[in-house]
Amino acid sequence: MSTRDHSHPEWVKSSYSSGQGGQCVEWAPSRATHGAIPIRDSKRPQGPSLTFSSPSWRSFITEINAGG
Numbered sequence: 435m436s437t438r439d440h441s442h443p444e445w446v447k448s449s450y451s452s453g454q455g456g457q458c459v460e461w462a463p464s465r466a467t468h469g470a471i472p473i474r475d476s477k478r479p480q481g482p483s484l485t486f487s488s489p490s491w492r493s494f495i496t497e498i499n500a501g502g
Contacts, residue, residue, distance in 0.1 A: 447476055 443462035458476035462483075465472050471491040474483040486494065 443472070445474065445476070445479070 443464045445460040445462050448459045448461070460474050460476045460479075462472045465485075466488070469488050471486045471488060472483045473486065475481060
């Protein structure tokens with residue numbers, strides 16, 4: 435995991451975000467083709483992003499879906 439400036443790609447809000455100002459996560463699918471998944475807090479779009487490798491992101495999503 436690393437922090438990088440991903441201020442220019444198109445960001446997509448999670449389908450689980452309610453739009454009510456709660457916890458919102460965005461990711462940049464255009465960067466995912468490079469083997470890195472950038473994630474950021476939609477409430478702080480100018481803030482830092484975290485970048486996960488594709489295998490790490492898959493493991494994270496698998497754990498979330500399993501209730502972990």
